[in-house]
Amino acid sequence: MRGPAWPIGALLVGYPIWWALGFGGLSVIVLAVPMAVLLWRRRPVRVPRGFGLWLLLLAGYLVSALMLAESPPGTYGELGPGRVLGYLMRLALYAAILIMVLYLGNLTERELPQLRLVRMLGVLFVTTVAGGLLGVFFPAFAFTAPIELLLPDWIGGNSFVQNLIHPTAAQTQKVLGFSSPRPEAPYEWANAWGSNASVLLVWFVVGWWVHGRTRHKVFVAVVIALAAIPIVYSLNRGLWIGLGLSVLYLIVRVGGRTRVALCGAVVAAALAFALSPLAALVAQRLDKPHSNDIRAFTVSATLAAAGHSPVIGYGNTRNALGNHRSITTGKTEWCTSCGHPPLGSDGQLWLLIITQGFTGAALYVAFFLGAIRRHWRDRSPVGLAGVLVMGLVLLYMFVYDGLVTPLSLYLISFALLWRNQ
Structure with a gap:
């Protein structure tokens, strides 16, 4: 892409390259530098309504x-x-991410047409589906990224950093009682893949179906059919719930023949799914809610810890003593994967509570609720899709971490709503 919109094209369309280099979700930090320079040159900078809440969130951190x-x-x-x-x-x-939103909002329609931005998100959805299929059929696929070779061990060896810079196709977890690969490429975690897939699917449909020609719609149908495979094999209940609520939202908010067509498509898709082998896998996952006890322990421990610093939190996550089974269970030299996930690792809401206290969590919720309230009456395709994504943000904050890539997509969706005014 030429012109001032090139950093956005490099971020969304060029994301597979960033992932292969080891930057992945960190690519937004790299590209924020030229965005900030270009934004500075076009002062004064416009800001969206409600953005003061995000500035307060950053100041609180x-x-x-x-x-x-x-x-x-x-x-x-x-x-x-x-x-x-x-x-x-x-x-x-x-x-x-703050710089990226301001940059998007200050680009003119001529510099970055709204439909082009939506379609770039659709291209990233195709990349996500390809990564998901890679995780399903080649779960052991992984390689050492160039950035890993350059970082010193005390940085590259950090578990949080390692998840961000080491490209892998899938996470292997004992979800069904045995080792099950859960797709994560080209993102940092399997849950990040689920969150991103649902958000990008919304924009893929808007850009390539709603505003597409017949050949585009055929392409959309094929890609969504392929996407069903990694979506099911992700064993991601949050993703499944999010997709179900998204369909319900659209049925309620659209009218006329569009609603009838949508209902027909949902019935046909549900019937095809019920007759496929994927239905049995979903039934197995629902019968084995193995993570419920873990999440309950982590959430309760997070709230208890945050109660000792409810206003500003602790700046970063903390490790709980023990886990949901025993107070004596923890990480050891011979079992570095033992113990329990850090407090705040089971959802963005809980991460904010432990890192920034209840104040930070309230600012986050108020920011996205305000976006829904201001744009609810926008019944254009972008308006309906943007409000839907803002709702998914509030749903996913209970089960998914926003950092790294999900939060970037949440705020790009927010910028689309802002630009749509």
Whole structure:
């Protein structure tokens, strides 16, 4: 893409290259630098309504650094390079996403047509489906990215950083009682793949079906049929619920023949799915809610820890003593994967509560609720889709972390709503 919109094209269309290099979700930080320079040159900068809430959220994260050295009761660990590195990385991502939204909102329709931006998100959905199929059929696929070779061990060896820079096709977890590969390429976690797939699917339909010709619609139907395979094999209940609620939302909000056609398509798709081998896998997953106890423990421990610093939080996550089975279970030298996920790792809401207190969580919720309220009456395809994504954000905050890539897509969707005014 030529012109001032090239950083956005490089981010969305060029994402597979970033992933292969080891940057992946961190690519937004790299591209925020030229965005900031170009944005500075076109002052004054316009800002959207409600963006003050996001600035307060960022300011609160700066203040939360004061608590990085503290460990609330029920947690363990001391201030070290890993904790500081995680904090700085999240801070850089928050700042980069802020710059990206302002940059998108200040590009004119001529510089970046709205439909072109939507279709670039659709291209990223095709990339997501391809990565999902890779994770299903070649789950062991992985390689060492160039960035890994350049980073010192004390940075590249950090588990949080390793997830971001090491390209893998799937996460292997014992979800059904045996090892099950869950697609994650080209993103950092299997849950990130699920969140991104549902958000990008919305924009893929808008850009290539609603505004597409017959050949585009055939392409959309084929891609969505292929996407059903990794969507089911992801064993991702949050993704399934999000897709179900998305269909219900569209049935309620669209009218006339569009509603009739949508209902017919849903019935046909449901029938085809019920007759396919994928239905049995979904039934198995629903019968084995193995993560419920883990999530319940983590959420309760997160709320208990945050109660000791409810206003500014602790700046970063903390490790709980034990897990949902035993207080004595934890990470050891011979079992580094034992123990329990860090507090706040089961959803963006809980991450904000432990890192920025209940204040940060309230600002996050208020930001996206405000976007829904302001744009609810926009019944254009972009308006309906954008409000739907804002609703998915509020649903997913209970089960998915927003960082790294999901939050970028959430805020690009917000920018689409802002530009649509």
